[in-house]
Amino acid sequence: MQKPVVNMWSVLAMRKMMTTICLPIVSASILLLSLLAHATPSITPATTQLRSIGISVSDLGNPYFVKLIDATTAAAERLTHHSVKMYIHSDAYDINRQIQQVNSFIDKGVDLIILTAADEHKIAPVVAKAQRAGIKVVAVDMNAQGADATITTDNVQAGMLACERLAKKIHYRGNFAIINGVSVSSVLERVAGCKSVLKKYPKITLLNDRLNGTGSAEGGMEAMTYLMEKYPHLDAVFSINDPTALGALQASKQANRNEFFLASVDGAQFAIDAIQQDNIWIATAIQRPIIMANKAVEIGIKLLQGQPIPQRFILIPSMLVEKP
Incomplete structure (x- = not known):
C-alpha cells in the first residue's frame, strides 16, 4: 500500500494557523485571570x-442607670433607623442573677449585649458563651473580662476630682x-483615685474607708449613721455615688450633724439640685451616660458588621459640678 504523501508546506501552514488562533485565547485567559485577581474584593463577614x-x-433605682438605658434605646433607633427590641434587667449587684440574665439573652438570640458587670472576672465565662453564639458584648460603666469592647467613665479621675475639692474645702487638714x-x-477605681489625693496631704487623717453603702440611699444612711456614732467629729466624707451621698x-x-462636707460621683440631677441648695453636699463628679450609651451602640453595630474597632477600651473624662 502506498503511503500518503505529506505536504510539509501544508503542515507548517496548519501549525502557523493554530498558533495564530490559540495565542489570543491563551493571552485573553491570562488577562481575564489577572483582572479577576485584582478586581475581587477581600472577603468580609456578611453585614448583620x-x-x-x-x-x-x-x-x-439609680437615675444614672435609667438615663443610660434610655440613651441606649434612643441611640439604637437613631443609628439603625428602625425599632430595636430591648430586653432590660437589673442585677442588683448580684453576679449569679446577672449570669442568669445573660443566659436568657443568649436563649432569646439577641444581637448585642450591653452590661455593667457585677463581677468583672466571674462574668467572663458567660460572656464567652454569648460570643460563641455570635452575640457581641459591650461592657459599660464597669469592666467585664472578655468583652468585645469596654466604655467607662475615668473613675480614678472622678474620685480624684471629688476628693481634691473636699481637701481644698477643709484647708487640707482634718x-x-x-x-x-x-x-x-468603678467603685474600686473611685476610691483609689480619692486615696491618691489624700496621700498628698499629711494633715488629713483617713478615719474609715471600709463601710459598704451598697450604692443606695438606704445603705448611705446606714453607713453615715455608723460614722457619726463612732466619730464625734468629721470634716469631710466622700461617697462613691450620688444615691449613697443622698x-x-x-x-x-436627722442627727443634726453639719460640721462636715460631702462630695460624690455621678452627676444625677437630684445631686446637682442638692448641691445648689445645701451647705454640706458641695460637689459631684459627673458621669456621661448619654455619651457612654451612644458609643456602646455605635461600637456594637460596627462589631456586628465586621468592621475594625480601633479602640476597644474607652475612658470618658469626668467633670466636677460644685456650688458657685
Whole structure:
C-alpha cells in the first residue's frame, strides 16, 4: 500500500494557523485571570443588622442607670433607623442573677449585649458563651473580662476630682471618711483615685474607708449613721455615688450633724439640685451616660458588621459640678 504523501508546506501552514488562533485565547485567559485577581474584593463577614439588645445594669433605682438605658434605646433607633427590641434587667449587684440574665439573652438570640458587670472576672465565662453564639458584648460603666469592647467613665479621675475639692474645702487638714460600695471596678477605681489625693496631704487623717453603702440611699444612711456614732467629729466624707451621698445627707440632718462636707460621683440631677441648695453636699463628679450609651451602640453595630474597632477600651473624662 502506498503511503500518503505529506505536504510539509501544508503542515507548517496548519501549525502557523493554530498558533495564530490559540495565542489570543491563551493571552485573553491570562488577562481575564489577572483582572479577576485584582478586581475581587477581600472577603468580609456578611453585614448583620442590629435587631435586639439585652441590657443588664446594676440598679434601676439609680437615675444614672435609667438615663443610660434610655440613651441606649434612643441611640439604637437613631443609628439603625428602625425599632430595636430591648430586653432590660437589673442585677442588683448580684453576679449569679446577672449570669442568669445573660443566659436568657443568649436563649432569646439577641444581637448585642450591653452590661455593667457585677463581677468583672466571674462574668467572663458567660460572656464567652454569648460570643460563641455570635452575640457581641459591650461592657459599660464597669469592666467585664472578655468583652468585645469596654466604655467607662475615668473613675480614678472622678474620685480624684471629688476628693481634691473636699481637701481644698477643709484647708487640707482634718478627719476624712469614705463611704465605699460593692467591689466592682468603678467603685474600686473611685476610691483609689480619692486615696491618691489624700496621700498628698499629711494633715488629713483617713478615719474609715471600709463601710459598704451598697450604692443606695438606704445603705448611705446606714453607713453615715455608723460614722457619726463612732466619730464625734468629721470634716469631710466622700461617697462613691450620688444615691449613697443622698442617704448620708439625710442621716446627717436627722442627727443634726453639719460640721462636715460631702462630695460624690455621678452627676444625677437630684445631686446637682442638692448641691445648689445645701451647705454640706458641695460637689459631684459627673458621669456621661448619654455619651457612654451612644458609643456602646455605635461600637456594637460596627462589631456586628465586621468592621475594625480601633479602640476597644474607652475612658470618658469626668467633670466636677460644685456650688458657685
